[in-house]
Amino acid sequence: MSDETATIESPTREIDKVVIRLAGDSGDGMQLAGARFTDASALFGNDLATLPNFPAEIRAPAGTLPGVSSFQVQIADFDILTAGDEPDCLVAMNPAALRANIGDLRPGGTLIVNEDAFDERNLAKAGYDSNPLEDGSLQGYRVIRVPMERLTKEAVKDTGVSGRDVLRSKNFFALGLLAWLFHRPEAPVIEWVEKRFADKPEIKEANIRAFRAGFTYGQATEAIKVTYVVPPATLPPGTYTNVTGNTALAWGLIAAAQCAKLPLFYGSYPITPASDILHELSRHKNFGVRTFQAEDEIAAVGAAIGAAFGGSLAVTGTSGPGLALKSEAISLAVMTELPLVVVDVQRAGPSTGMPTKTEQADLLFAMFGRHGEAPLPVLAVASPSDAFGMAIEAARIALRYMTPVLLLSDNYIANGSEPWRLPKVEELPDISVPFASKPNSPDGRFLPYLRDLHTFARPWAVPGTPGLEHRIGGLEKEAVTGNVSYDPANHQLMVDTRAWKIRNIANDIPPVEVEGDEDAELLVLGWGSTLGSIRAAVRRVRSDGEKVATAHLRHLNPFPANLEDLLERYPRVLIPELNTGQLRWLIQAEFLKRCDGLNKVTGQPFRVAEVEEKIREILKEAR
Amino acid sequence: MTYTRADFQTDQEVRWCPGCGDYTILASVQTFMAEMGLPKEKIVFISGIGCSSRFPYYMNTYGMHTIHGRAPAIASGLAASRPDLSVWVVTGDGDALSIGGNHLIHALRRNFNIKILLFNNQIYGLTKGQYSPTSELGKRTKSTPFGSIDYPFNPISLALGSEATFVARTVDMDRTHTQQMLEAAYRHRGAAFIEIYQNCNVFNDKAFIQITGKEERLHNRIDLREGEPIVFDGGAKAVVFRDGRCEVVETSSVDPKEILVHDPTREDPTIAFALSRLSHGPFGPTPLGIFRKVIRPTYEEQINRQLLEAQSRFGPGDLDKLIKSHGTWQVSG
Ligand SMILES: Cc1ncc(C[n+]2csc(CCOP(=O)(O)OP(=O)(O)O)c2C)c(N)n1
Ligand code: SF4
Ligand SMILES: [Mg+2]
Numbered sequence: 001m002s003d004e005t006a007t008i009e010s011p012t013r014e015i016d017k018v019v020i021r022l023a024g025d026s027g028d029g030m031q032l033a034g035a036r037f038t039d040a041s042a043l044f045g046n047d048l049a050t051l052p053n054f055p056a057e058i059r060a061p062a063g064t065l066p067g068v069s070s071f072q073v074q075i076a077d078f079d080i081l082t083a084g085d086e087p088d089c090l091v092a093m094n095p096a097a098l099r100a101n102i103g104d105l106r107p108g109g110t111l112i113v114n115e116d117a118f119d120e121r122n123l124a125k126a127g128y129d130s131n132p133l134e135d136g137s138l139q140g141y142r143v144i145r146v147p148m149e150r151l152t153k154e155a156v157k158d159t160g161v162s163g164r165d166v167l168r169s170k171n172f173f174a175l176g177l178l179a180w181l182f183h184r185p186e187a188p189v190i191e192w193v194e195k196r197f198a199d200k201p202e203i204k205e206a207n208i209r210a211f212r213a214g215f216t217y218g219q220a221t222e223a224i225k226v227t228y229v230v231p232p233a234t235l236p237p238g239t240y241t242n243v244t245g246n247t248a249l250a251w252g253l254i255a256a257a258q259c260a261k262l263p264l265f266y267g268s269y270p271i272t273p274a275s276d277i278l279h280e281l282s283r284h285k286n287f288g289v290r291t292f293q294a295e296d297e298i299a300a301v302g303a304a305i306g307a308a309f310g311g312s313l314a315v316t317g318t319s320g321p322g323l324a325l326k327s328e329a330i331s332l333a334v335m336t337e338l339p340l341v342v343v344d345v346q347r348a349g350p351s352t353g354m355p356t357k358t359e360q361a362d363l364l365f366a367m368f369g370r371h372g373e374a375p376l377p378v379l380a381v382a383s384p385s386d387a388f389g390m391a392i393e394a395a396r397i398a399l400r401y402m403t404p405v406l407l408l409s410d411n412y413i414a415n416g417s418e419p420w421r422l423p424k425v426e427e428l429p430d431i432s433v434p435f436a437s438k439p440n441s442p443d444g445r446f447l448p449y450l451r452d453l454h455t456f457a458r459p460w461a462v463p464g465t466p467g468l469e470h471r472i473g474g475l476e477k478e479a480v481t482g483n484v485s486y487d488p489a490n491h492q493l494m495v496d497t498r499a500w501k502i503r504n505i506a507n508d509i510p511p512v513e514v515e516g517d518e519d520a521e522l523l524v525l526g527w528g529s530t531l532g533s534i535r536a537a538v539r540r541v542r543s544d545g546e547k548v549a550t551a552h553l554r555h556l557n558p559f560p561a562n563l564e565d566l567l568e569r570y571p572r573v574l575i576p577e578l579n580t581g582q583l584r585w586l587i588q589a590e591f592l593k594r595c596d597g598l599n600k601v602t603g604q605p606f607r608v609a610e611v612e613e614k615i616r617e618i619l620k621e622a623r
Numbered sequence: 624m625t626y627t628r629a630d631f632q633t634d635q636e637v638r639w640c641p642g643c644g645d646y647t648i649l650a651s652v653q654t655f656m657a658e659m660g661l662p663k664e665k666i667v668f669i670s671g672i673g674c675s676s677r678f679p680y681y682m683n684t685y686g687m688h689t690i691h692g693r694a695p696a697i698a699s700g701l702a703a704s705r706p707d708l709s710v711w712v713v714t715g716d717g718d719a720l721s722i723g724g725n726h727l728i729h730a731l732r733r734n735f736n737i738k739i740l741l742f743n744n745q746i747y748g749l750t751k752g753q754y755s756p757t758s759e760l761g762k763r764t765k766s767t768p769f770g771s772i773d774y775p776f777n778p779i780s781l782a783l784g785s786e787a788t789f790v791a792r793t794v795d796m797d798r799t800h801t802q803q804m805l806e807a808a809y810r811h812r813g814a815a816f817i818e819i820y821q822n823c824n825v826f827n828d829k830a831f832i833q834i835t836g837k838e839e840r841l842h843n844r845i846d847l848r849e850g851e852p853i854v855f856d857g858g859a860k861a862v863v864f865r866d867g868r869c870e871v872v873e874t875s876s877v878d879p880k881e882i883l884v885h886d887p888t889r890e891d892p893t894i895a896f897a898l899s900r901l902s903h904g905p906f907g908p909t910p911l912g913i914f915r916k917v918i919r920p921t922y923e924e925q926i927n928r929q930l931l932e933a934q935s936r937f938g939p940g941d942l943d944k945l946i947k948s949h950g951t952w953q954v955s956g
Contacts, residue, residue, distance in 0.1 A: 043952050188950070234954075241951045251946055258942055265704045285933035287940030290926055292703055294696065295729040302693045302726070303700025306669070309687055310705040332690050388946075422951065425943040463685035463701075463708050466664045471633075471679050473688025474672075483635065484680065 012227050017076035018182065019084030022174065023101045024093030024114075025062050026055050026069040029171035034071025035417075036175055036192060040184040042242035042419055045232025046075040049532060050417045051083035051605065056356045063117075063125040068100040075182075077231045081532035083416065085607035089181075091174050093117060093148070095126035102138075111141045112177065114170065116149035144223045148173050155213035160202035168203075169210035176214020183229040186215065238421040245384035245413035246273070248420065249343065250280035252391025254287050255425075256341075257313045259392055260399055261432045264315065265307035267292045267300040271319045272355045273411040274345040278317065297322035301329040301342065308338040309472075311435060311462035313395055317343035320362050321352065327369050330404050334374040334498065336472045337449075337458050339398040341391075346410040348603045357603025358411035360528050361579040366406045367557055367586065373495045375502040377401070378557040380408040382531040385420030387413065390554060396431040401505060402457040408556075410578075412529040412605045436461040436468055446470055448482035455508075456501035458482075506558040512566065516542060516549035521622045523570035524615060525595070527553040527583055530576055530606055537611035546619055556583070559590070567593045572618055574598060576611050626657040633683045639674060644795035644821035648742060649681055651801040656684075658802075659809060666709045669698045671723055673715035674749045675742035675821065692723025695730035695739065699922075702735045706923035709809070712739040717747045720756040720776050728785035733922045734813045738805075741778060741816065742795075744823035745830050745904070752826035759904050764826075779899035779914055782816040783892050789815035790895065791913040795822060796835045800911065807913055813921045820905055831905045845901070847912030852882040853898075855908065862901065862910075869897040871908050887916040 020037070024030045031052055041048050051072040060067035074084035089110040092098035094117035105111060118133055132138055133145060152170040161169070172193075179186060190208055197204035218224055243251075257264035266289065268278040282291040290312070294300035301316040308314035318326065323344045333340045346362045348354035366378045377397050381387045387409060394407040436459035439446045446468040449458050461468040470482060478485035479493055514523075516538055526534040531552050538550040551566060553559065567573060567587070575584045576598035584597045598614045600606065631653040639645045656666065666684040670676035672691035679686030685708075689697050694712045702710045712730075719727050719741045730737060746764065747753040753766040757778065761770040782790045789811040793804040801819065808815035820831045834844045845855040845862065853862040854874055861874040861882045869883065887895065895915040902909040 039950060043950065045952060045954065232954075237954050239947070239951050239953055241947060241949050243949065247949075251942075254940070254945065255942055258940075263704065265700065267700055284940060284945070285930050286937040287942075287945075288930060288934075289940075290704055290930070292700065294699075295725055298693060299696035299699070299726050299729065302689070302696030303703065305689075306687075306697040306700030306702075307704040309667075309685075309697075310701045310708070312704045314700070314704075328690055329693060336687070421954075422946050425946075463667045463705065464664055466662070469664055469684050471682075471686035471688065473679070473686075474690055475688065 011225070012183065012229055015228050015230055016078060017074060017080060018089065018228060018230055019072065019074045019087045020089045020091070020178065020182070021070055021072040021087035021101060021104070022091045023068060023070040023097035024171070025097065026060060026067050027062060028069070028093045029168065030069050030071050030093070033171040033175045034073060036189050037178055037184065038073050038417060039192070039242055040179065040188045041073070041075045042240070043188050044185055046230055047078065047080050047233035047235060047419060048073055048075045048242070049080060049083045051412065052415045054356050056354060063094055063096055063122045065096050065100050065126060068097050070097070070101060075230050077233045079233065079235065081536040082605070082608055085609050091178065093170070093174070095122045095128055095132070098132060099126045099128065105141060107140050109141055110144065111138060112144045112146060112174070114148035114174070115145040116147050146177065146217065151213055151217060152210050155209045156206040159205040159209060161206045165203065165206070169206045172207045172210040173214040176211040177218050179211070180215045180218030181224060181227050183227060186211070235419065236421060240419045240421055242417050243385055243420045244415055244417040245381065245387045245409055246276040246345070246415070247280055248385050249381070249387035249391050249409060250277045252388035253281065253315055253341070253395070254284060254289060255388065255428055256392045256395035256431065257287070257289070259428050259431045260313050260395060262311065262313040264289045265292070265304060265312040266290070267294050267303035267307070267314070267316045268318065269294050269297045269300045269322060271322050273347055273414040274317045274319050274322070274343065276414065277343065277345070297325040298329060301326040304340055305329060305333055305336070305338060308333070308340050309463070311460070313399070314339065315341040315343065317345070319345050319347050320349045320365070323362060323365065323369070328371070330376070331370045331372060331374045332474050333404040334370065334376055335474050335477070337402045338404070339402055339460070340404040341394045341398050341407055342404055343407045343409065345414045346408060348601065354603045356411065358529065358605060359578050359601060359603065360410055360530070361582065361601065362408065363556065363579065363582040364585065366408055373499065375499050375557070376403055377405045377502060377505055377555070378408065379405060380528045380554055380556055381413055382528060382552055382554060384413055384416050384418050388420070388423070392428065392431065396429065397505060399431060399433045400457065400508070401455050401501060402460060403502065408528060410529050433460065435465065437465060439467060447480050448472060449477050450480050456497065456504060503558050506561045509555045509560055511562040512551045512553055512560040514549050514551045514566065517547040518549070520547040520549045520570060522548050522572045522574060522615065522618055523566065524548065524550040524574045524576065524611070525553065525583070525587070526550070526576055527556060530578065533606035533608050533611050534576055536608040537615055540608065540612050541615050541619070548615055548619065553583070556586070564591055567591050572596065572622060574614060574618055576606060576614070578605065624660040624662050626660060626663070628653045628657045630663065631656050631683050633681055635680045637681050638677060640825050642824040643674070644744065644823065645675055645678070645742065647795045647798065648801065648819055648821060649678065651798045652805065653682070654798070655802045655805040659806070661709055665707065666711065667701060668711045668713060669694045669701065670713040671715070671718035672749065673718045673747070674823070675713055675715040676718060678713040692718050692721070693726060694718070695723060695726040695737070698737045699730050699733070699735050702737050702923055703926060706736065706927060710737045712737055714739065714741050715748070716741065716743045716745060716755045716757040716778070720778065720781070728781070731782055731785040731787040731814050731816060734788055734919050736813055736921045736923055738808045738815045739817070741818050742821040743778060743818050744821045744827055746823050746827035748823045748826055757904070759906070775904065777899060777903050778818045780896060783896045783899060783915060787816050787915065788813040788917050788919050789913070790915045791816070792818045792820070792911050794820040794831060794834060794911060804913070807916070811916060813919060833907060834905050834909050834911070843908050845908055845910040847885045847887070847898070847910050847914065849885055849887055849913065852879070852884050854882065860908070862898070864894055864897060867893075867897070869894070869901050871901065887913045890917055
């Protein structure tokens with residue numbers, strides 16, 4: 001900054017929430033800048049929710065629409081539920097990012113553009129015939145043009161970085177500007193940079209300088225007349241951290257193993273968006289976690305089944321295409337009645353589909369995607385922080401009932417983040433089950449299919465235990481002895497028993513809770529990552545004095561025991577889902593109850609307004 | 624532990640066709656296990672699907688009869704999580720080389736401490752007689768009425784190409800040799816692959832007659848013995864390594880010093896591979912014995928080392944610390 005530019009005192013306005021989206025080329029570091037802004041906001045005490053959106057191709061051509069990567073965060077001084085429908089503030093690092101995102105910016109919203117990137121070549125690559133910064137097409141917004149590249153270059157000179165690395169720091173410039181505009185504390189960002197780039201002093205210095213330059217630019221420029229502050233939220237007291245769904249799920253698995261007093265085994269084959277679970281778990285070997293990157297998903301689930309036979313808490317994680325490959329082996333786990341957790345982080349399908357976009361379209365596959373009569377429990381995570389507890393719950397059911405359990409997450413949960421009030425570790429449940437240690441029949445034999453009278457689980461006798469040598473396998477088992485049997489009546493009995501074992505779990509899971517009006521006309525029923533949008537929509541409608549209720553399912557097979565009564569209580573049921581109506585299909589089939597659907601498969605989560613509109617429409621009809 | 628063969632028998636009726644080579648192999652394995660004296664609760668047999676894969680039901684140890692082709696994967700997970708166990712895989716030529724080919728090669732290269740017994744009858748037995756990936760070209764089977772046009776695998780070459788640290792071949796009829804190979808595999812620290820020629824007297828009878836027939840075996844069976852020159856046919860024939868390949872020659876036609884002295888411990892697998900190419904099936908002179916036996920750290924040892932290192936570097940896992948590791952803030956009431 002030259003000395004002539006005096007610091008301008010901008011008026012500060014207090015707002016209760018703001019939605020910010022950073023958009024740039026996938027090489028521009030938008031995810032990183034977004035995550036740093038989020039962490040600073042979390043430490044500041046805001047409630048928040050994030051929505052990263054990355055291109056499918058890692059190296060889409062720079063400057064083109066397919067190469068645009070964005071990160072959206074909503075911060076608020078109250079309990080919010082989603083990353084927000086439309087940004088109030090958009091940062092666009094190049095014409096393609098502008099073009100891909102401007103349609104979402106709220107009318108009158110703030111647009112910060114890196115004007116240095118608006119040259120003819122980039123404009124052409126983004127498909128602009130004329131420069132939107134000049135042609136008046138952005139009139140409806142508050143546009144702040146910043147020569148970010150020039151200022152970043154200026155800021156990092158003499159730090160020793162050179163060549164391409166110089167402009168790498170421009171995301172920190174943008175972050176500095178945002179920090180100033182929204183009164184974010186600087187310290188968390190600087191501390192993070194210092195730690196992260198401790199062994200690369202030039203880059204560390206360049207990033208810090210770019211960040212500070214952005215901040216100072218905000219102070220100095222006349223273009224920004226007003227800054228904003230979102231005061232801390234009043235969340236329930238406790239210790240908080242900001243966590244993504246994949247991280248919470250990985251930590252939940254580690255916790256589950258501790259709660260079960262078992263070693264954790266995780267077999268997986270890399271696939272977006274599940275890979276981060278493998279990455280996270282593989283870092284925590286000091287917890288005794290064994291991770292195995294297998295040659296394919298079949299081997300990954302196979303290895304997990306082997307580990308389960310050996311007495312580990314065995315888990316395999318994947319996304320839709322991998323779940324398809326695992327299907328035959330999961331049936332083996334059904335037949336051998338071994339405890340196994342199968343995590344499916346759903347993405348948009350079918351086939352390779354849209355690997356980085358979200359969808360809830362594997363529900364029916366999770367329910368029925370096996371040959372023969374092969375029922376198993378299906379659970380679903382509802383939000384990023386919810387993944388921790390659901391991982392423990394999935395393990396609890398798998399161990400207690402000696403069954404594979406399918407745990408559904410999705411891309412939005414996996415990569416989105418939210419504040420999480422940390423549980424007290426010593427208050428986590430004990431989910432341990434004893435191994436069989438001695439013969440269970442009067443004649444001294446070991447009967448591997450003699451069941452527990454309450455849970456119908458068979459005993460878990462692990463190799464190494466003297467006297468309990470036994471064989472299991474995929475062929476039908478004779479009840480009690482576990483010997484191979486093709487007896488017709490026995491097969492009937494075993495199919496019925498396996499089904500009954502799973503149905504009976506309904507008595508051992510929490511009832512589904514209702515939020516809202518008992519006497520409402522309409523129940524909005526959801527599952528998985530739509531929790532935030534549904535809750536927010538219901539709250540908005542109720543705040544206008546309308547009556548509506550909502551419930552969210554975490555257990556999808558079996559359904560909670562009170563669900564049937566609940567469905568009877570409300571004349572109308574709306575089921576919003578990011579698929580073409582899979583939960584609706586299940587509910588209608590099981591309870592013979594007609595339900596309305598709100599269905600969308602664009603790869604994006606529901607906007608609150610979409611759900612709200614549908615609720616109002618139904619309420620109007622009902623009147 | 625002192626056991627007899629009976630200790631390893633189960634009360635299950637053995638369901639192979641009368642005269643099947645699987646019976647002979649079962650007897651060899653049970654006898655070997657009794658002689659080894661390893662506590663039987665420490666032994667696990669894992670199999671895929673096929674006639675051969677019925678094997679675990681007849682072994683009074685821990686066992687799992689799994690799904691077609693996946694036994695090496697399942698055994699890998701068990702071995703990785705329970706290095707204290709002795710894990711054995713029983714598989715067939717279809718199971719291991721067709722549907723399960725991918726798992727076989729990866730289990731071998733990773734060098735899990737598992738022992739893989741491939742019962743090669745060059746046919747699909749259980750599904751009643753289709754050709755397999757080891758069936759010879761031109762073979763007429765139910766699914767190849769005009770003769771097979773699939774070029775077959777050489778299982779030994781495949782195992783060597785998969786970076787296996789122990790590779791051997793034996794034949795069902797020779798119980799002593801089978802037991803020797805089992806023992807060597809057991810003593811090997813790491814993945815061991817044994818191809819066992821197994822007669823399916825129903826769908827592919829006499830496939831191995833060249834090395835089991837009274838007359839034929841005299842001419843065709845090449846016994847690989849560590850440290851000894853490779854000669855066979857009563858000493859009349861010998862194996863030499865020339866121009867990068869192994870060749871069968873008249874012993875009298877070469878300088879005795881040129882005869883290849885068998886050394887399975889060579890780090891470089893070139894000669895072992897060349898030996899495996901002497902026959903592309905049991906149709907003429909065919910080596911039996913240990914082709915390769917080298918030491919490489921096992922997968923299990925390496926996982927354990929990493930776990931121990933992580934614990935000494937970071938201390939035992941502390942869950943509370945973990946969930947607070949990304950920075951926290953307090954909200955007070
Ligand atoms: C997924 C699957 N595909 C096909 C089969 C049918 N099947 C069972 S065994 C077998 C071939 C077995 O051949 P091999 O491994 O050589 O064993 P053998 O019976 O000869 O011992 C086939 C194709 C199956 N059980 N599962
Ligand atoms: S079909 Fe062949 S391999 Fe199978 S049991 Fe009969 S003889 Fe043995
Ligand atoms: Mg076969």
